[in-house]
Amino acid sequence: MKYSKKDRQKLLLETLDKNPFVTDENLASTFHVSVQTIRLDRMELSIPELRERIKSVAAHNFGEDVKSLPIDEVIGEIIDIDLDKQAISILDITHDHVFARNGIARGHHLFAQANSLAVAVINDDLALTRKSNLTFVKPVKVGDRVIAKAVVTSSDVEKNSTLIEVTSKVENETVFVGQFSMYRVTMS
Amino acid sequence: MKYSKKDRQKLLLETLDKNPFVTDENLASTFHVSVQTIRLDRMELSIPELRERIKSVAAHNFGEDVKSLPIDEVIGEIIDIDLDKQAISILDITHDHVFARNGIARGHHLFAQANSLAVAVINDDLALTRKSNLTFVKPVKVGDRVIAKAVVTSSDVEKNSTLIEVTSKVENETVFVGQFSMYRVTMS
DNA sequence: ACCATTTTAGCACTTGGTACTAATATCAGT
DNA sequence: ACTGATATTAGTACCAAGTGCTAAAATGGT
Known part of the structure; x- marks a missing residue:
């Protein structure tokens, strides 16, 4: 059962919000689309690539002034x-x-x-x-x-x-x- | 002024402890040794690669059960x-x-x-x-x-x-x- | 049926590595 | 000074997870 582009992108956002540690390949298979589609989606939604997502999570944890x-x-x-x-x-x-x-x-x-x-x-x-x-x-x-x-x-x-x-x-x-x-x- | 292997490895540990977001290349240039030396050092000290370091920082921040x-x-x-x-x-x-x-x-x-x-x-x-x-x-x-x-x-x-x-x-x-x-x- | 949108494919290139082999450098002890 | 051991550097092939680009194919709406 495929989602419409809109729905898929919405779900994509939610998915990555819950768990940023997912590769495009992974996403592609869960949404039953090609990796390229996921890439296009990320472009349109300006979601950074996996490594950058992880880095930003880490930086948030780390870089913030020690409390x-x-x-x-x-x-x-x-x-x-x-x-x-x-x-x-x-x-x-x-x-x-x-x-x-x-x-x-x-x-x-x-x-x-x-x-x-x-x-x-x-x-x-x-x-x-x-x-x-x-x-x-x-x-x-x-x-x-x-x-x-x-x-x-x-x-x-x-x-x-x-x-x-x-x-x-x-x-x-x-x-x-x-x-x-x-x-x-x-x-x- | 080069450090001895021991000193370098000690400093390496401290450096990465303070800032895990450093590439081997970067470390190599700060310690004035080759990238391979840094890799060997990491092996010996069993320090994971940059991406893994970042991931673990991020995972600590994210996945945990603290509500x-x-x-x-x-x-x-x-x-x-x-x-x-x-x-x-x-x-x-x-x-x-x-x-x-x-x-x-x-x-x-x-x-x-x-x-x-x-x-x-x-x-x-x-x-x-x-x-x-x-x-x-x-x-x-x-x-x-x-x-x-x-x-x-x-x-x-x-x-x-x-x-x-x-x-x-x-x-x-x-x-x-x-x-x-x-x-x-x-x-x- | 036609055009636009969406999706897929393929290729070259990038980072920051691993794994492995092999050549040099350097130092310590005799 | 010579020999081994240890340490360092170099180079190759390969990988993951991408980017950037071009181009073909599928699909949808009217």
């Missing part, structure tokens, strides 16, 4: 800090921070901002996160400016332990809350 | 996944992941690996982290290979809620544990 977390010591920009008391940082959410699918910021960026702020507020040589308790109150989107405020709630010098509460807001609405139990040591 | 999260958005490499049941990923800790000061991995990378694995394991269109509870059991250092295992512990379809426990280990020693309460929705 790993930045190397800088603090995620977000610290705009106010009072060591061992409180600190505030700002993080502007860009498309790099969100799921492509729905534009919602990925949790680890909010965590990273909060956690690195918690580390920064501690006035010691070594500060490590021991435990934490997070609540993602409301989804954060592209363009949002997240303002995180870290407050030191208690400090037990004996146990080298400090509790910090970080609250992140967008336009004065709380989007994230985290309690961090930090381990701290002064080296000297 | 909620495009593969390139997962922090760490997923090596096993059984949707709605469990998943495993590997993250090699490099100097990019640690505090320059002490070589200890920054918490948000462990969180990112665990959290994105939790998102990936969910067989739905949308998966967001609602709450989480983290314990950083033991410091992780440069060179460590962190193996995170996410296990779905419960699922409440009414509440669109799923609980996931992620345990991360280095050489079979637990370094991190996280409980994630995820919000999930199927769109259709």
Whole structure:
């Protein structure tokens, strides 16, 4: 059962969208036409050849800027800090921070901002996160400016332990809350 | 200035790791050897040809079973996944992941690996982290290979809620544990 | 039946290789 | 300096999956 040219080309597009790894020969046999016809179809639809299709899939995966977390010591920009008391940082959410699918910021960026702020507020040589308790109150989107405020709630010098509460807001609405139990040591 | 065979092969590996889209001809000219030498090197190192390299990059991006999260958005490499049941990923800790000061991995990378694995394991269109509870059991250092295992512990379809426990280990020693309460929705 | 569109065929040429053979270069040890 | 071993280069035939081109054949609509 042969399709009309139009139908075939439509199906061709769908097929290649689902699976770009198909040769012309392959397509020809599935559509019961000659390889040349497939080539003409690709011309008309300006679909590149197999190798180029694969390359572009690969390049998309590869070439896109690495979305790993930045190397800088603090995620977000610290705009106010009072060591061992409180600190505030700002993080502007860009498309790099969100799921492509729905534009919602990925949790680890909010965590990273909060956690690195918690580390920064501690006035010691070594500060490590021991435990934490997070609540993602409301989804954060592209363009949002997240303002995180870290407050030191208690400090037990004996146990080298400090509790910090970080609250992140967008336009004065709380989007994230985290309690961090930090381990701290002064080296000297 | 020519390199010794050993050095060249080492560099070759690094080069192709950074950029797999390079032809033998290209490599030959950058290393100032003949194309045949490059081919021999690839043989010895069992590096596949350009097209295969590209294909594998593309296939990784495409064919995989990750639904909620495009593969390139997962922090760490997923090596096993059984949707709605469990998943495993590997993250090699490099100097990019640690505090320059002490070589200890920054918490948000462990969180990112665990959290994105939790998102990936969910067989739905949308998966967001609602709450989480983290314990950083033991410091992780440069060179460590962190193996995170996410296990779905419960699922409440009414509440669109799923609980996931992620345990991360280095050489079979637990370094991190996280409980994630995820919000999930199927769109259709 | 006629013309346009569509489809098929065939050939030369291209990339980026594999597989294989054979000739040189280079170095190490005696 | 000579001998082997190792490393490098050269060259050939071949392959996959194409492009580009020309030309013939089939099909459809009126």
